[in-house]
Amino acid sequence: MLPPGTAQVKAEFLLPVNATSSAVPDDDAAEGSSSHVHGHTPSDGQQDTRSSGPARGKLTKAQKKAQTGVNKGRRFGKVRDELDLCYQVAAGGMCDFGDQCRNNHDVAAYLAAKPPDLAFPAPEDINNMLIPAAWGAGGDPASGSNTTCPVFAELGECRFASPRRVEGCMILIPAGTDSDSDVATSRGTSTQLTYPFPIATAYQKEVEAADASKNTKPRPNVPVSSGGGPVVISEPDQDQDMDVPVAQPSVDEIVEKRTGDTVPPVDAPDVPMRFLEKKRLDWAGKTYLAPLTTVGNLPFRRLCVSYGADITCGEMGLANSFLAGSKEEWSLVRRHPSEKIFGVQIAGSKVPSVVSAAEVLAKECGNTIDFVDLNCGCPIDLVFKTGSGSALLDNVNRLGKIVLGMSRALGEIPVTVKLRTGVKDGKNTAHKLMPRLAPEFNASAMTLHGRTRQQRYTKLADWEYIKQCVDAVRARETDEDLPRIPIFGGGDCFSSQDYWACVEQSGVDGVMVARGALIKPWIFTEIKEHREWDISARERLEGIRKYAEFGLTHFGTDTAGVNSTRRYLCEALSFQYRYVPIGLLEHLPGRINDRAPAFRGRDELETLLASGDSRDWVRISEMFLGPAPEAWSFTPKHKSNAYESQG
Template identity: 60%
Template sequence: MAQFPPGTAPIKAEYLLSGPAPSSAPDDDAAEGSRNCIGGTWRSEEPRSSGPSRKKMSKEEKKAQRGQNKGRRFGKIRDEFDLCWKIANGAACEHGTECRFNHDIASYLTTKPRDIRISRVTEISENSPFIPETPPDALSDASICPVFAELGECRYGFKCRFLGSHVRTDQVGSLSLFTDEVRMANAAVSAREVNFVGSEAQKMLRSKKYQFPIADAYMKEQKFAEDAPRKSEKETLIVLEPEQMEMEIELSSTPAGNSASIKEENEISVENSKILSEKVVQRTGDLSSQADTPDVPVRYREKKRLNWSGKTYLAPLTTVGNLPFRRLCVAYGADITCGEMGLATSLLSGSKEEWSLVRRHPSESTFGVQVAGNKPNTLVPTAEVLAKEIGSNLDFVDLNCGCPIDLVFKAGSGSALLDAAGKLGRIVVGMNKALGEIPVTVKLRTGVKEGQNTVHKLMPRLSTEFGASCLTLHGRTRQQRYTKLADWDYIKQCVEAVRAKEAEEDLVPVPIFGGGDCFSSQDYWSCVEQSGVDGVMVARGALIKPWIFTEIKEHREWDISSRERLDLIGKYAEYGLSHFGTDTAGVNATRRYLCESLSFQYRYTPIGLLERLPGRINDRTPTFRGRDDLETLLASDDSRDWVKISEMFLGPAPEAWSFTPKHKSNSYDSQG
């Protein structure tokens, strides 16, 4: 390995191929980026510069290459001949001849693409070509519909791309749909997704008619808390630091209509005793002074106790942490799962897309919803509507105080709340009130600025005063992003600070999970032992190798074969079809998210090829060949190969469909 720089994966010589030295590691900041697409498709005009023989990139070139492909577009691809949904399911359409969709099933079937047949892994060869080209007929019994196989019925009817599974032909050649009553009965509890928020509730949210009695009462208390000290300023002694005094003077010269918002922004507010501790206290945004505030802890004895010690936890992940991926991780040993980050403002506006993020599969034994926001008057109502609409199928609500991306941070959400402890306290207390017995958990980073870890002062307050039922800490600051290794020594310091405060207040310890760079069973158990956390929240490690939860539970490093990895990909395809749908639009939504997943999984280096174990998450991989053609294909960084893999399970991709990876660092076509 002498020819490669430090940080290169130690691959055995017999598997190395000649070529350039490994490039820089993929930009994982994009994993936490926005779900939105803006503008046109981003394309790289030049391959990445790498190795000593390449021209050194300028600072501007490096900056342009980093980050997220913000211009990605994934338009829905629909059937050319769009059949009415009611007619497709064998029902009558109430719109009759005025319906804007077609009602002619026979004409639809003549233009409909042939049925898809999901390949069995045992039918796929380990060497190229991997699948023999023997496609089934248009309506073939060889086609197996994942939705019908699981639920006993397919809600997509004649529009299903696996129609041969649930259609009969009578003596005169007419087609009819059928169902499996036994499967339907069995699936009612074990297979059907839950947490569907009804259209009426979403409509009321959009029209601002939804009622929030708990949130409204809480915000009135907050308003009273802000107004009360103004009436008794002479009776309250407030000591301000010089820089705080300057801000207070600036506030006094501000027009009355804006004073409240600026006061909240600078975290100079006097809070009502009835909210937190039955007495009046003065709070500031200065973390160094908060440890000395004489607050009495609020104890939420009515909350469900979270007994999470020893359980594996899949981190909430934007875009890639969807329901099919969570379901896949559960199949490989994940105990706790959390939905993708939902924006409080979007949930309160009744966004259909945002509310789809709270869906839960019955296999998710412990499931939570993560929300992000910047004010009590949005997060507390969000908590209340979650409790009302899906509370019976919700184990916890997680507050995001760790998201580092600019759009979230600059809005005062995510990791920006780390420097606003007073506001954060009001948010957590209010959410606790609104959620009833459902626990509130908080996801954090070590601080905002690099070299300035501050969260050890905040975490004890979250668990003992504000009522957080679990704390998870990513071992990096917001500014560091993924540029440095996680600081597990500091995570240990934070755990000790929380445990000391809990012991002082005679409180039952809350679960604390750490996070950062966990990529193997050895990493996991070493971090647990050395830092004192109850477990490790796994994020990138699960994206690259979803079977990491099996490794953790079995205390081993799994030299997974290419065929076993392909079986995992096949499961993801089936889970995706069950969630997104088996019609043309659903198949291509599944293809898109499968390729998103493969844009991480290709980075796995088989441990049977390594000279030393375990593999490390930030190691750069030189060009290598696998132990068979399939293993080599699964390691390809060419996005066209990811589409090729998807075609093994989802049929040929439409000509109009293309995939642009989320990371700029792998958004090019491999050269040569």
């Protein structure tokens, strides 16, 4: 008899239970040095024999603790070509550094010295592919002379400066940034934000004038906490600043630092657009892929779109980083043409910076984004302690000012808000806040994750409370004859049955899918077709092939781009290995929080795809990206997946 919380795998697929079980992954990773390249051993679904068993005895409490948790401060070594071609020359331009540039400017020399392009397998070849254990050095499917540039194959052109041709055509771009050859953004990664912010500046003056007027009124004494904690103000409209460890510059200071001088507004801001004039969001019946930190990049979003995702949203970006012109932050706004409805998510705690960031997004990307989402749900300490994310749930007045200012700065682009049920367990507040978001603060849609910030993922999402919040919003819309806005719920959706049951029971317009998509990206196909898909190992491998191909198109096909693709593919596999094929389960559907016992798949490939050993994830990446370089390493998020934790 398996213990509660264990996936009910059929007896014929179970493997003997070791004396010590592996640590349970922490799902908070869905919200944030060791080499595993060499010394591969074929996976049989069991732990390394060095980690457990009677011969080694039971682990001490300290040893168990050392194997749990996450690997903090992960570092991913960058591997580049021996002759690293200058990015500006590769793009067909002139190098700003001239002879002082540390990179190569000789295109012909680079093409002669670079490694051969990948012979990427076609979809029809997937069924004939061998798993890595079966091929030796030089015999892998990723080697060969039948080479092609994936960007050229998809678009018929690439950024390479020489005449267009397939063989030897390269997309060259530094690792960690994005190629603008496959996206629909208007200006790329802008770093020259030299214009003023007339809308944000005017709005901030209005806010300051309103606050000054409010402060002239007599105010009751505010009790100070005797325990040294934050002061609690009972007035619901009080703008209580949280303790922020790092001082944030004002909008004028940001502009002055960037340009060397304060740039006064040239034109007065336009007349603010009325809420009813904004674009209406019709999301009923559509599937929504949640914004996901690290793993929710453009290649992963493309993969989910190929499986049926209708609405996608970029990874969370920080308002101050957008204003500073960070190329990493601006890469998050890149949209692929296949994304039907695309939004950008930002986070921040200060009204001027968030509203200014929204104004920049409207000016730079107004034609390529369909909505901007304000993150009021991120639970991680790094964000919460700055007053951003879920911290805004306890500061309704500031939250209202931010959303109202964003709505004005974005013009006709709608503002959406992502929330949690509250900050502390047992103190849900969303039912009071959500009815105010549209009529008072001009939000055009909202999503509610059915857990508090404190709860994280320790309990099931509270869909009964989500229903209570939806009912509160709909009641106010009816009473005041307000337009109906989309409301999406979130939490524990792992199957078509889960999805449609949540929609029917809670009254939401849909479910924002996060962890379910990370573990099984094909969940959107299941939702659209109202079925549970017993996807085969070869079909799953085809999805991995797509991800690798999308990654090369996005990050580039030079050495840096290939290994960026490899890193993010391994990150994706660190979630996908947790999928238990439904053909192996006693009862359907599978549940997201159930942990699988040691099991074998229906074939060797299915067993490999279920391996929690990060070395096996690298092996899978080698099926499409070729052998990993000796200097390259992948450190998994969780210690339980690392080689060292099993030794």
